[in-house]
Amino acid sequence: MDWQFGVAATLAIAALVLVIGRRLIERIAFLQKYSIPEPVVGGLVTALLIAVSHYGGVRITFDTSLQPGLMLAFFASIGLGADARMLARGGVALLLFTACVVGMLVMQNVIGVGAAWAMGIDPLIGLIAGSVTMSGGHGTGAAWGQKFAESFGLVAAPGIALAAATFGLMIGGLVGGPVAHRLIERLKARGAPLGVAKAEVLTHDSAESGGPFTPQRLSVTILLIATCVALGTTLSRWAENPTFTLPTFVWTLFVGVLIRNALAMAKLHEIDGEALTFAGAVSLSLFLAMALMSLKLWELAALALPMFVILALQAIGVALFTTLITFRVMGSNYEAATLVAGQCGFGLGATPTAIANMQALCERYGYAPQAFIIVPVVGAFLIDIANAIVISAFAGVLPALR
Secondary structure (H helix, E strand, C coil): CEEEECHHHHHHHHHHHHHHHHHHHHHCHHHHHCCCCHHHHHHHHHHHHHHHHHHCCCEEEECCCCHHHHHHHHHHHHHHCCCHHHHHHHHHHHHHHHHHHHHHHHHHHHHHHHHHHHHCCCHHHHHHHHHHCCCCHHHHHHHHHHHHHHHHCCCCHHHHHHHHHHHHHHHHHHHHHHHHHHHHHHHHHHCCCCCECCCCCCCCCCCCCCCCCCHHHHHHHHHHHHHHHHHHHHHHHHHCCCCCCCCHHHHHHHHHHHHHHHHHHHCCCCCCHHHHHHHHHHHHHHHHHHHHHCCCHHHCHHHHHHHHHHHHHHHHHHHHHHHHHHHHHCCCCHHHHHHHHHHHHHHHCCHHHHHHHHHHHHHHHCECCCHHHHHHHHHHHHHHHHHHHHHHHHHHHHHHHC
16 A cells, blocks of 8 residues: 655644654653754654554655755755854864864764775765764755765665764764763863853854844845755756765855855844744754655664664764864863863764753863854854865765775
Protein backbone atom coordinates (compact mmCIF):
# COMPACT_ATOMS: atom_id res chain seq x y z
CA MET A 1 0.00 0.00 0.00
CA ASP A 2 1.36 3.45 -0.97
CA TRP A 3 0.49 6.69 0.82
CA GLN A 4 1.65 9.86 -0.92
CA PHE A 5 1.36 13.27 0.74
CA GLY A 6 1.35 16.48 -1.30
CA VAL A 7 2.99 19.81 -0.49
CA ALA A 8 0.27 21.10 1.84
CA ALA A 9 -0.07 17.80 3.70
CA THR A 10 3.72 17.49 4.03
CA LEU A 11 3.93 21.01 5.48
CA ALA A 12 1.14 20.22 7.92
CA ILE A 13 2.85 17.01 9.05
CA ALA A 14 6.18 18.87 9.43
CA ALA A 15 4.47 21.40 11.71
CA LEU A 16 2.90 18.52 13.66
CA VAL A 17 6.37 16.97 14.02
CA LEU A 18 7.55 20.18 15.72
CA VAL A 19 4.59 20.11 18.11
CA ILE A 20 5.26 16.47 18.99
CA GLY A 21 8.94 17.24 19.52
CA ARG A 22 8.14 20.11 21.88
CA ARG A 23 5.71 17.98 23.93
CA LEU A 24 8.26 15.17 24.29
CA ILE A 25 11.01 17.58 25.34
CA GLU A 26 8.73 19.04 28.01
CA ARG A 27 8.19 15.58 29.47
CA ILE A 28 11.61 13.89 29.12
CA ALA A 29 14.44 15.27 31.28
CA PHE A 30 17.20 13.74 29.13
CA LEU A 31 16.07 15.71 26.08
CA GLN A 32 15.98 18.92 28.09
CA LYS A 33 19.41 18.35 29.64
CA TYR A 34 21.18 17.96 26.30
CA SER A 35 19.11 20.60 24.47
CA ILE A 36 17.97 18.25 21.70
CA PRO A 37 16.03 20.37 19.14
CA GLU A 38 12.30 19.90 18.59
CA PRO A 39 12.58 18.87 14.91
CA VAL A 40 15.21 16.25 15.78
CA VAL A 41 13.04 14.66 18.48
CA GLY A 42 9.76 14.79 16.57
CA GLY A 43 11.39 13.94 13.25
CA LEU A 44 13.14 10.83 14.55
CA VAL A 45 9.97 9.59 16.24
CA THR A 46 8.10 10.07 12.96
CA ALA A 47 10.88 8.35 11.00
CA LEU A 48 10.70 5.37 13.38
CA LEU A 49 6.93 5.11 12.90
CA ILE A 50 7.36 5.28 9.12
CA ALA A 51 10.03 2.55 9.30
CA VAL A 52 7.62 0.32 11.24
CA SER A 53 4.89 0.96 8.65
CA HIS A 54 7.39 0.17 5.88
CA TYR A 55 8.08 -3.25 7.32
CA GLY A 56 4.32 -3.65 7.68
CA GLY A 57 3.84 -3.13 3.93
CA VAL A 58 2.77 0.55 3.99
CA ARG A 59 5.06 2.85 2.01
CA ILE A 60 4.78 6.55 2.87
CA THR A 61 6.27 9.31 0.71
CA PHE A 62 6.26 13.10 1.11
CA ASP A 63 6.46 15.95 -1.38
CA THR A 64 9.41 17.88 0.03
CA SER A 65 9.67 20.47 -2.73
CA LEU A 66 9.57 23.24 -0.10
CA GLN A 67 12.62 21.81 1.64
CA PRO A 68 15.39 23.41 -0.52
CA GLY A 69 13.83 26.87 -0.19
CA LEU A 70 13.57 26.56 3.58
CA MET A 71 17.22 25.50 3.76
CA LEU A 72 18.35 28.50 1.71
CA ALA A 73 16.22 30.85 3.83
CA PHE A 74 17.95 29.59 6.98
CA PHE A 75 21.46 30.17 5.59
CA ALA A 76 20.39 33.61 4.35
CA SER A 77 19.43 34.44 7.94
CA ILE A 78 22.88 33.31 9.11
CA GLY A 79 24.57 35.60 6.60
CA LEU A 80 22.33 38.55 7.43
CA GLY A 81 23.26 38.12 11.08
CA ALA A 82 27.01 38.38 10.39
CA ASP A 83 27.91 41.88 11.57
CA ALA A 84 31.51 42.83 10.71
CA ARG A 85 31.62 45.00 13.83
CA MET A 86 31.63 41.82 15.93
CA LEU A 87 34.89 40.76 14.25
CA ALA A 88 36.65 43.90 15.45
CA ARG A 89 35.79 43.10 19.06
CA GLY A 90 37.57 39.74 18.90
CA GLY A 91 40.95 41.12 17.79
CA VAL A 92 43.97 38.83 17.47
CA ALA A 93 42.39 36.23 19.75
CA LEU A 94 39.55 35.82 17.26
CA LEU A 95 42.00 35.15 14.43
CA LEU A 96 43.94 32.62 16.50
CA PHE A 97 40.79 30.80 17.56
CA THR A 98 39.51 30.75 13.98
CA ALA A 99 42.81 29.18 12.89
CA CYS A 100 42.36 26.52 15.59
CA VAL A 101 38.84 25.83 14.34
CA VAL A 102 40.04 25.46 10.73
CA GLY A 103 42.67 23.00 11.92
CA MET A 104 39.95 21.03 13.70
CA LEU A 105 37.83 20.94 10.52
CA VAL A 106 40.71 19.44 8.54
CA MET A 107 41.39 16.92 11.33
CA GLN A 108 37.75 15.82 11.43
CA ASN A 109 37.73 15.09 7.71
CA VAL A 110 41.04 13.25 7.85
CA ILE A 111 39.66 11.08 10.67
CA GLY A 112 36.34 10.49 8.90
CA VAL A 113 37.70 9.72 5.44
CA GLY A 114 40.64 7.72 6.81
CA ALA A 115 38.49 5.58 9.11
CA ALA A 116 35.95 4.93 6.34
CA TRP A 117 38.70 3.90 3.92
CA ALA A 118 40.27 1.61 6.56
CA MET A 119 36.91 -0.11 7.21
CA GLY A 120 36.22 -0.55 3.51
CA ILE A 121 33.18 1.71 3.27
CA ASP A 122 32.58 4.68 0.98
CA PRO A 123 34.98 7.53 1.97
CA LEU A 124 32.13 9.93 1.27
CA ILE A 125 30.38 8.53 4.35
CA GLY A 126 33.50 9.37 6.34
CA LEU A 127 33.41 12.94 5.02
CA ILE A 128 29.76 13.24 6.02
CA ALA A 129 30.69 12.01 9.50
CA GLY A 130 33.53 14.55 9.51
CA SER A 131 33.23 18.32 9.61
CA VAL A 132 30.06 18.20 7.49
CA THR A 133 28.02 17.13 10.50
CA MET A 134 30.35 17.36 13.50
CA SER A 135 31.05 21.07 13.06
CA GLY A 136 28.25 21.76 10.60
CA GLY A 137 25.33 20.39 12.60
CA HIS A 138 21.95 19.39 11.24
CA GLY A 139 21.45 22.32 8.87
CA THR A 140 24.83 22.05 7.15
CA GLY A 141 24.72 18.25 7.28
CA ALA A 142 21.36 18.03 5.56
CA ALA A 143 22.38 20.62 2.98
CA TRP A 144 25.63 18.84 2.04
CA GLY A 145 23.83 15.50 2.26
CA GLN A 146 21.51 16.61 -0.52
CA LYS A 147 24.46 17.94 -2.51
CA PHE A 148 26.34 14.62 -2.18
CA ALA A 149 23.24 12.63 -3.10
CA GLU A 150 22.91 14.64 -6.30
CA SER A 151 26.62 14.83 -7.20
CA PHE A 152 27.89 11.41 -6.08
CA GLY A 153 24.75 9.27 -6.24
CA LEU A 154 24.84 8.36 -2.52
CA VAL A 155 21.08 8.34 -1.99
CA ALA A 156 21.38 7.68 1.75
CA ALA A 157 23.63 10.75 2.28
CA PRO A 158 20.93 13.03 3.81
CA GLY A 159 19.89 10.32 6.26
CA ILE A 160 23.48 9.54 7.23
CA ALA A 161 24.15 13.24 7.76
CA LEU A 162 21.18 13.77 10.05
CA ALA A 163 21.95 10.65 12.08
CA ALA A 164 25.58 11.74 12.54
CA ALA A 165 24.57 15.31 13.45
CA THR A 166 22.15 14.00 16.09
CA PHE A 167 24.95 11.95 17.67
CA GLY A 168 27.24 14.98 17.63
CA LEU A 169 24.63 17.19 19.27
CA MET A 170 24.36 14.80 22.20
CA ILE A 171 28.08 14.09 22.59
CA GLY A 172 29.07 17.77 22.28
CA GLY A 173 27.42 18.51 25.61
CA LEU A 174 29.04 15.48 27.22
CA VAL A 175 32.63 16.08 26.09
CA GLY A 176 33.07 19.84 26.50
CA GLY A 177 32.42 20.11 30.24
CA PRO A 178 34.73 17.31 31.43
CA VAL A 179 37.58 18.34 29.08
CA ALA A 180 37.46 21.97 30.20
CA HIS A 181 37.00 21.00 33.88
CA ARG A 182 40.22 18.96 33.74
CA LEU A 183 42.12 21.94 32.33
CA ILE A 184 40.69 24.27 34.96
CA GLU A 185 41.71 21.92 37.75
CA ARG A 186 45.27 22.10 36.41
CA LEU A 187 45.08 25.91 36.49
CA LYS A 188 43.79 25.85 40.06
CA ALA A 189 46.66 23.57 41.11
CA ARG A 190 49.11 26.17 39.73
CA GLY A 191 47.29 29.00 41.49
CA ALA A 192 46.33 30.64 38.19
CA PRO A 193 43.46 33.17 38.26
CA LEU A 194 40.07 31.96 37.07
CA GLY A 195 36.99 33.86 35.96
CA VAL A 196 35.82 37.30 37.05
CA ALA A 197 33.02 37.57 39.57
CA LYS A 198 30.86 39.92 37.56
CA ALA A 199 30.94 40.64 33.85
CA GLU A 200 28.66 41.66 31.11
CA VAL A 201 28.60 38.65 28.84
CA LEU A 202 27.93 39.76 25.28
CA THR A 203 26.79 36.81 23.18
CA HIS A 204 25.82 38.54 19.95
CA ASP A 205 24.83 41.81 18.31
CA SER A 206 21.29 42.51 17.28
CA ALA A 207 19.36 45.62 16.41
CA GLU A 208 17.03 47.03 18.99
CA SER A 209 13.56 45.66 18.48
CA GLY A 210 12.08 49.16 18.42
CA GLY A 211 8.69 48.13 19.73
CA PRO A 212 6.36 45.14 19.55
CA PHE A 213 6.91 42.38 17.04
CA THR A 214 4.71 43.25 14.03
CA PRO A 215 4.00 41.87 10.54
CA GLN A 216 5.68 44.97 9.09
CA ARG A 217 8.98 44.18 10.83
CA LEU A 218 8.82 40.58 9.64
CA SER A 219 7.97 41.54 6.05
CA VAL A 220 11.18 43.58 5.68
CA THR A 221 13.20 40.64 6.99
CA ILE A 222 11.45 38.28 4.56
CA LEU A 223 12.30 40.70 1.72
CA LEU A 224 16.00 40.59 2.67
CA ILE A 225 16.02 36.79 3.05
CA ALA A 226 14.26 36.27 -0.29
CA THR A 227 16.74 38.65 -1.97
CA CYS A 228 19.66 36.66 -0.56
CA VAL A 229 18.15 33.39 -1.80
CA ALA A 230 17.49 34.79 -5.29
CA LEU A 231 20.97 36.31 -5.67
CA GLY A 232 22.67 33.28 -4.11
CA THR A 233 20.91 30.92 -6.48
CA THR A 234 21.91 33.06 -9.47
CA LEU A 235 25.55 33.28 -8.38
CA SER A 236 25.69 29.54 -7.80
CA ARG A 237 24.46 28.93 -11.35
CA TRP A 238 26.97 31.37 -12.84
CA ALA A 239 29.93 30.03 -10.84
CA GLU A 240 29.27 26.34 -11.37
CA ASN A 241 32.25 24.44 -12.80
CA PRO A 242 33.50 20.85 -12.65
CA THR A 243 36.67 21.72 -10.67
CA PHE A 244 35.42 23.57 -7.59
CA THR A 245 31.76 24.23 -6.86
CA LEU A 246 30.30 25.77 -3.73
CA PRO A 247 26.72 24.73 -2.93
CA THR A 248 23.93 27.25 -3.40
CA PHE A 249 23.44 27.67 0.34
CA VAL A 250 27.05 28.91 0.72
CA TRP A 251 26.53 31.54 -1.97
CA THR A 252 23.31 32.55 -0.23
CA LEU A 253 25.20 32.93 3.06
CA PHE A 254 27.88 35.07 1.38
CA VAL A 255 25.23 37.33 -0.17
CA GLY A 256 23.63 37.74 3.26
CA VAL A 257 26.96 38.83 4.78
CA LEU A 258 27.51 41.38 2.00
CA ILE A 259 23.99 42.82 2.20
CA ARG A 260 24.07 43.07 6.00
CA ASN A 261 27.33 44.98 6.11
CA ALA A 262 26.68 47.09 3.01
CA LEU A 263 23.43 48.34 4.57
CA ALA A 264 25.22 49.06 7.85
CA MET A 265 28.09 50.96 6.19
CA ALA A 266 25.68 53.05 4.11
CA LYS A 267 23.45 53.55 7.19
CA LEU A 268 20.41 52.63 5.12
CA HIS A 269 18.94 49.91 7.32
CA GLU A 270 19.74 48.20 10.62
CA ILE A 271 18.94 44.48 10.56
CA ASP A 272 16.09 43.56 12.92
CA GLY A 273 17.74 40.86 15.06
CA GLU A 274 14.49 39.63 16.60
CA ALA A 275 12.68 39.25 13.27
CA LEU A 276 15.75 37.66 11.67
CA THR A 277 16.09 35.10 14.47
CA PHE A 278 12.39 34.29 14.22
CA ALA A 279 12.44 33.79 10.44
CA GLY A 280 15.65 31.74 10.57
CA ALA A 281 14.35 29.53 13.37
CA VAL A 282 11.08 28.80 11.56
CA SER A 283 12.89 28.00 8.31
CA LEU A 284 15.41 25.69 9.99
CA SER A 285 12.79 23.92 12.11
CA LEU A 286 10.51 23.12 9.17
CA PHE A 287 13.47 22.15 6.98
CA LEU A 288 14.82 19.72 9.57
CA ALA A 289 11.38 18.35 10.33
CA MET A 290 10.85 17.51 6.64
CA ALA A 291 14.35 16.06 6.30
CA LEU A 292 14.10 13.87 9.40
CA MET A 293 10.57 12.59 8.86
CA SER A 294 11.63 11.59 5.33
CA LEU A 295 14.52 9.44 6.63
CA LYS A 296 14.52 5.85 5.37
CA LEU A 297 15.99 4.27 8.48
CA TRP A 298 15.96 0.80 6.96
CA GLU A 299 18.58 1.97 4.46
CA LEU A 300 20.92 3.11 7.28
CA ALA A 301 20.88 -0.06 9.40
CA ALA A 302 23.87 -1.66 7.65
CA LEU A 303 26.04 1.40 8.40
CA ALA A 304 25.30 1.52 12.15
CA LEU A 305 28.57 -0.05 13.40
CA PRO A 306 31.00 1.75 11.02
CA MET A 307 29.27 5.06 11.74
CA PHE A 308 29.55 4.53 15.49
CA VAL A 309 33.28 3.82 15.18
CA ILE A 310 33.88 6.97 13.11
CA LEU A 311 31.82 9.17 15.43
CA ALA A 312 33.56 7.81 18.54
CA LEU A 313 36.92 8.63 16.94
CA GLN A 314 35.65 12.15 16.19
CA ALA A 315 34.76 12.73 19.84
CA ILE A 316 38.22 11.56 20.95
CA GLY A 317 39.89 13.65 18.23
CA VAL A 318 38.11 16.89 19.22
CA ALA A 319 38.87 16.33 22.91
CA LEU A 320 42.58 15.83 22.17
CA PHE A 321 42.81 18.67 19.62
CA THR A 322 41.22 21.24 21.93
CA THR A 323 43.34 20.13 24.89
CA LEU A 324 46.70 19.92 23.12
CA ILE A 325 46.36 22.70 20.56
CA THR A 326 43.53 25.17 21.20
CA PHE A 327 44.22 25.50 24.93
CA ARG A 328 47.91 26.23 24.34
CA VAL A 329 47.46 28.53 21.33
CA MET A 330 44.87 30.60 23.21
CA GLY A 331 47.14 31.19 26.20
CA SER A 332 46.76 28.20 28.55
CA ASN A 333 44.59 30.25 30.91
CA TYR A 334 40.98 30.30 32.13
CA GLU A 335 39.72 32.07 28.99
CA ALA A 336 41.44 29.34 26.92
CA ALA A 337 39.80 26.59 28.99
CA THR A 338 36.39 28.21 28.46
CA LEU A 339 37.09 28.45 24.72
CA VAL A 340 37.90 24.72 24.77
CA ALA A 341 34.46 24.01 26.26
CA GLY A 342 32.88 26.11 23.51
CA GLN A 343 34.90 24.51 20.71
CA CYS A 344 33.94 21.03 21.91
CA GLY A 345 30.32 22.20 21.88
CA PHE A 346 30.16 23.45 18.30
CA GLY A 347 32.89 21.10 17.04
CA LEU A 348 30.65 18.14 17.85
CA GLY A 349 27.22 19.71 18.09
CA ALA A 350 26.10 23.31 17.60
CA THR A 351 26.66 26.86 18.83
CA PRO A 352 23.86 26.63 21.46
CA THR A 353 25.66 23.58 22.88
CA ALA A 354 28.89 25.60 22.98
CA ILE A 355 27.23 28.45 24.87
CA ALA A 356 25.59 26.00 27.27
CA ASN A 357 28.98 24.36 27.98
CA MET A 358 30.57 27.74 28.73
CA GLN A 359 27.71 28.95 30.88
CA ALA A 360 27.89 25.81 33.00
CA LEU A 361 31.62 26.43 33.61
CA CYS A 362 31.21 30.13 34.29
CA GLU A 363 28.46 29.58 36.85
CA ARG A 364 30.98 27.53 38.83
CA TYR A 365 34.31 29.28 38.23
CA GLY A 366 33.40 32.82 37.13
CA TYR A 367 32.86 34.52 33.77
CA ALA A 368 35.22 34.59 30.79
CA PRO A 369 34.10 37.72 28.89
CA GLN A 370 36.36 37.29 25.85
CA ALA A 371 35.19 33.71 25.27
CA PHE A 372 31.59 34.89 25.17
CA ILE A 373 32.48 37.27 22.34
CA ILE A 374 34.68 34.95 20.30
CA VAL A 375 32.68 31.69 20.38
CA PRO A 376 29.35 33.13 19.15
CA VAL A 377 31.10 35.00 16.31
CA VAL A 378 33.01 31.92 15.14
CA GLY A 379 30.17 29.48 15.80
CA ALA A 380 27.48 31.64 14.23
CA PHE A 381 28.97 32.23 10.80
CA LEU A 382 32.78 32.04 10.44
CA ILE A 383 32.77 28.27 10.93
CA ASP A 384 30.16 27.84 8.18
CA ILE A 385 32.27 29.79 5.70
CA ALA A 386 35.49 27.96 6.61
CA ASN A 387 33.73 24.60 6.66
CA ALA A 388 32.30 25.11 3.18
CA ILE A 389 35.78 25.71 1.77
CA VAL A 390 37.33 22.75 3.62
CA ILE A 391 34.53 20.36 2.63
CA SER A 392 34.67 21.44 -1.01
CA ALA A 393 38.41 20.79 -1.06
CA PHE A 394 37.99 17.28 0.36
CA ALA A 395 35.03 16.54 -1.93
CA GLY A 396 37.21 17.45 -4.92
CA VAL A 397 39.68 14.61 -4.20
CA LEU A 398 37.16 12.00 -3.04
CA PRO A 399 36.39 10.59 -6.50
CA ALA A 400 39.95 9.26 -6.63
CA LEU A 401 39.43 7.39 -3.37
CA ARG A 402 36.01 5.88 -4.10
